[in-house]
Amino acid sequence: MKNLLFIGPGAIGSVLCWHWQPHVKPWVFPHRPDMHLATALLDADQSQPLHWQRWPDDRPWQDIDLVVVTTKAHQVMAAVTPLLDHLPQASWLLCCNGLGAQQWLAQQAPNRVLWASTTEGVRPMGDGRMQRSGSGLTLLGPASGSALNAATQQRAQLLLEPKSPLTLEWRDDLLPTLWLKLAVNAVINPLTAWHGLRNGELLDAQWRTEIETLCAEIQTVARACQQILPNDLVERVLAVATATAHNHSSMRLDVEAGRHNEIDFINGYLVRQGYEAGVKTPRLALWQQRLSSRQPPS
The missing domain is CATH 1.10.1040.10 (N-(1-d-carboxylethyl)-l-norvaline Dehydrogenase; domain 2)
Structure with missing residues (x-):
């Protein structure tokens, strides 16, 4: 797996980018015109640079292996829908509050959707950086009632391989x-x-x-x-x-x-x-x- 595409590069997106960026190239889809990318994550008084970049218009969509969606729940449908036809083989990971958006995405991309839940604490500092305010546990698992295809299973394992800086665990039933x-x-x-x-x-x-x-x-x-x-x-x-x-x-x-x-x-x-x-x-x-x-x- 080479390329992750983030939709919703806010607090949780920033901490996930920090965790995975040593192993994959993080990109960001500009799902709204006023979107700004955090430049760094402050963790234990250490400033960790974030290496994500905006996805270029001229790059082929098939280069994307997995999309990480960390928008607000009410933004998921509008943010994701424009990309569904472009990414028929990509896997998806959704981490948001509430329920409803998770089930919707699982219906749009059968057998290719992972759900996530995290207790990480992150907040914007107002100067282009994010502050990690508390470490937690991040859980990944398949969309409820869905058997993942082979490519998504393999990508999920690659997501779990880094042992730090976050703590990630797998759950067969995340519901x-x-x-x-x-x-x-x-x-x-x-x-x-x-x-x-x-x-x-x-x-x-x-x-x-x-x-x-x-x-x-x-x-x-x-x-x-x-x-x-x-x-x-x-x-x-x-x-x-x-x-x-x-x-x-x-x-x-x-x-x-x-x-x-x-x-x-x-x-x-x-x-x-x-x-x-x-x-x-x-x-x-x-x-x-x-x-x-x-x-x-x-």
């Missing part, structure tokens, strides 16, 4: 991990975004009833979808709030910056799954409606 992350985000993100809170402020007793109510609804939807979430989901949410106490959630940052947020792929996904299963989700729907009202005009 439970994505559901747990979805569940936590469906509580933390809308509450912090609507009320302008840091994550750790949700530990205050005034939010306990709302957290418990949301977790109960999420558990009901998960069971209806035959997904098993931990019985201690409330404690899991509080543990994440504790571990990221000083952080602003991505949804809060999007709302405060006047950008589109991912509520339709987080709470909205759970509301839709509940509707299809005949499960009522009044609190999840309330938070979807509230954060939808904070979306800028299309």
